[in-house]
Amino acid sequence: MKKSFPDMIISIVLLAFLTSLAVQVPAIPAVSKGYPMVLLIVSYIMTIYLLVSSVLKMKTQDKQETKVVEQAKIIIPYCLMITAYLLLMTKIGYIASTIAFMIASLLYLKLKNKVVMVVLSVVMTVVVFFVFTNFLTVILPRGSWFNIAF
Amino acid sequence: MENIMIGFSNVLQPMNLLICLGGLFVGVLFGALPGFSATMAVAIFVPFTYVMDPGAALLLLSALYCGGVYGGSIPAVLVGIPGTPASAPTAWEGKALVKKGEGGRALHLVTIASVFGGFWSSVALLVCAPLLAKIAKMVGQPEQMFVAIFGLSVVVMLAQDNLFKGCMVAFISLLLATFGQDPVEGFPRFTYGFSQLTGGFSVVPVLIGLFSLPEVFKMLEDPFGKMAETGKVGSMKLKLTDLTRNGLNAVRSTIWGVAIGIIPAAGPDIAAFLCYNEARKSSKYPEEFGNGSPEGIVAAEAGNNGVTGGSLIPLLTLGIPGSAPAAIFLGAMIIHGVRPGPTLFTQHADTVYTMIIGFAMINLLMYFVGMFFCKCGSLILVIPKSILATVIVVLATVGTFATNKNMFDVWVMFGAGVIGYIMERNKFPTSPVALALLLGTNMEKSMSLTRTMYEGELHMVFSRPLAAALAIFTVFSFVFPLVKIHLEKKKKANAE
Numbered sequence: 001m002k003k004s005f006p007d008m009i010i011s012i013v014l015l016a017f018l019t020s021l022a023v024q025v026p027a028i029p030a031v032s033k034g035y036p037m038v039l040l041i042v043s044y045i046m047t048i049y050l051l052v053s054s055v056l057k058m059k060t061q062d063k064q065e066t067k068v069v070e071q072a073k074i075i076i077p078y079c080l081m082i083t084a085y086l087l088l089m090t091k092i093g094y095i096a097s098t099i100a101f102m103i104a105s106l107l108y109l110k111l112k113n114k115v116v117m118v119v120l121s122v123v124m125t126v127v128v129f130f131v132f133t134n135f136l137t138v139i140l141p142r143g144s145w146f147n148i149a150f
Numbered sequence: 151m152e153n154i155m156i157g158f159s160n161v162l163q164p165m166n167l168l169i170c171l172g173g174l175f176v177g178v179l180f181g182a183l184p185g186f187s188a189t190m191a192v193a194i195f196v197p198f199t200y201v202m203d204p205g206a207a208l209l210l211l212s213a214l215y216c217g218g219v220y221g222g223s224i225p226a227v228l229v230g231i232p233g234t235p236a237s238a239p240t241a242w243e244g245k246a247l248v249k250k251g252e253g254g255r256a257l258h259l260v261t262i263a264s265v266f267g268g269f270w271s272s273v274a275l276l277v278c279a280p281l282l283a284k285i286a287k288m289v290g291q292p293e294q295m296f297v298a299i300f301g302l303s304v305v306v307m308l309a310q311d312n313l314f315k316g317c318m319v320a321f322i323s324l325l326l327a328t329f330g331q332d333p334v335e336g337f338p339r340f341t342y343g344f345s346q347l348t349g350g351f352s353v354v355p356v357l358i359g360l361f362s363l364p365e366v367f368k369m370l371e372d373p374f375g376k377m378a379e380t381g382k383v384g385s386m387k388l389k390l391t392d393l394t395r396n397g398l399n400a401v402r403s404t405i406w407g408v409a410i411g412i413i414p415a416a417g418p419d420i421a422a423f424l425c426y427n428e429a430r431k432s433s434k435y436p437e438e439f440g441n442g443s444p445e446g447i448v449a450a451e452a453g454n455n456g457v458t459g460g461s462l463i464p465l466l467t468l469g470i471p472g473s474a475p476a477a478i479f480l481g482a483m484i485i486h487g488v489r490p491g492p493t494l495f496t497q498h499a500d501t502v503y504t505m506i507i508g509f510a511m512i513n514l515l516m517y518f519v520g521m522f523f524c525k526c527g528s529l530i531l532v533i534p535k536s537i538l539a540t541v542i543v544v545l546a547t548v549g550t551f552a553t554n555k556n557m558f559d560v561w562v563m564f565g566a567g568v569i570g571y572i573m574e575r576n577k578f579p580t581s582p583v584a585l586a587l588l589l590g591t592n593m594e595k596s597m598s599l600t601r602t603m604y605e606g607e608l609h610m611v612f613s614r615p616l617a618a619a620l621a622i623f624t625v626f627s628f629v630f631p632l633v634k635i636h637l638e639k640k641k642k643a644n645a646e
Binding site: 006007010014018020021024028029031032033035036039040042043046047049050067071074075078079082083085086089090094098101102105106109110111116120124125128132135136137138139140141 | 197198200201314315317318321322324325328332334335337339340342367370371534535536537539540541543544545547548551552555557560561564568571572575576578594597598
């Protein structure tokens with residue numbers, strides 16, 4: 001992968017994001033849109049500059065070996081695991097989802113000691129639940145599918 | 151004086167002392183663990199303070215901050231790898247002492263110097279902040295506008311390595327800060343149809359995501375890698391010369407630390423290196439530097455801990471957060487209804503004096519907590535990455551949920567974490583996001599009100615002496631780093 005390739009991708013994504021904002025500007029009354037408009041224009045100019053400079057740099061750069069693919073193979077599944085955890089939290093409640101996530105995460109990251117894995121997952125989940133519910137008066141998600149979380 | 155006494159009586163309440171001790175334990179742990187930091191500790195624990203009264207909440211955050219800054223030096227000595235750039239000089243000297251079998255002595259020196267620097271920086275905070283607040287009382291809307299722009303100029307200094315990317319991140323983050331209702335007219339902007347965005351992005355979830363999840367993802371890059379081998383701690387006894395040779399060194403380094411802390415963005419790393427260099431220049435034993443010099447350790451640690459109190463002076467008086475932890479402090483203070491600024495010392499005197507006196511107390515307590523951690527330091531450093539990563543994800547999730555008790559914020563935190571990781575991997579600085587989100591709304595509001603005040607005659611703003619002075623400072627703070635970068639490039643080119 002060439003060194004400037006990530007910058008090029010990032011600037012394309014940013015341009016798409018800025019365009020999604022620009023589309024909403026006409027709906028804003030004149031008195032409220034002056035300041036964001038200035039920021040939007042400056043952001044556009046800077047992003048286009050980054051895009052153009054990264055494309056120009058890429059032409060002169062040689063390919064470099066990186067570990068991006070290997071790292072992505074570990075990080076993307078972990079991100080999906082976090083996504084599943086957050087989705088499940090509203091469905092099966094904080095306690096069940098957190099215990100499941102912690103065990104899955106520790107298994108995925110190859111923690112060898114299975115006793116520590118289970119004890120840590122259960123104890124930490126319950127302690128956090130107890131602290132938040134009793135001391136911080138925060139009712140953690142109970143889940144819409146089952147009422148597992150007490 | 152009355153306020154100071156109230157501060158003392160509040161801090162000495164058993165519950166508050168317990169909060170200070172608890173915060174210190176957790177803070178030192180976060181500082182000492184590889185990949186963790188003082189910023190992460192403060193960010194994750196902000197939601198835990200919601201049910202506390204503002205004084206106790208700020209005590210907890212102060213303890214986490216001081217403990218985190220100090221804790222970073224434990225692995226620096228035992229492993230020889232600085233957790234933060236500020237610990238680099240400590241790592242050079244500490245590792246050399248560990249090789250000589252004097253790891254315990256090095257850790258004791260680190261602890262004493264940190265306590266000294268931190269304690270006297272609290273005294274500086276107590277003396278300087280109310281004085282500066284009196285000047286800040288003259289601040290009106292035009293001055294507030296320049297204060298906000300001045301605060302944002304910190305971005306230029308924070309992003310010196312990649313100025314263009316830093317400024318780009320700042321502008322896009324300022325744009326993010328305009329999401330939700332316009333601060334003057336109340337018209338909702340850029341909500342994408344989400345009712346949760348009507349009030350704009352909640353800052354705390356973004357900060358938790360930005361400063362905690364990227365570290366987790368970095369750990370995952372090499373999750374099965376071996377933890378570093380730690381040196382032996384050994385005897386903690388100091389030599390008499392450690393005390394006799396270092397008195398002046400500690401005082402000088404603390405003064406430098408406080409002065410550097412007051413300058414926004416000139417953080418503990420600059421203080422540590424500057425104090426280390428000054429100590430070497432004035433030492434009678436310069437040959438010891440690099441080979442386990444106690445003077446080097448004392449200078450670096452007194453200097454970087456001196457920054458802690460100093461950095462809170464512009465935050466409390468002008469509302470300018472000069473660093474990432476200070477930005478999170480600002481967010482927490484706003485949540486608790488304690489808005490930093492000129493009126494802080496009159497409207498919330500009990501809270502702010504509790505915090506300042508607590509800051510001094512925390513630094514004294516740090517000696518005992520620090521010595522405890524030094525003795526079992528090598529045990530902390532062998533906690534597997536798999537456990538650390540998992541625990542942080544759960545704490546960040548639950549802490550974010552507690553902020554507004556909704557899952558939308560948790561998704562925002564997760565998104566901010568992923569974006570923060572991508573930014574860090576591609577050398578986009580993340581601190582400008584925190585500064586822009588915190589200062590953006592105020593800047594827009596004060597700009598709009600100033601424009602209304604001076605209808606069409608904006609140049610009249612400069613007829614106000616304080617506004618003119620702040621404008622000059624602002625221009626200087628933008629131009630100075632650019633000139634510095636240019637001169638450094640020129641110097642390098644000449645050398646080649």
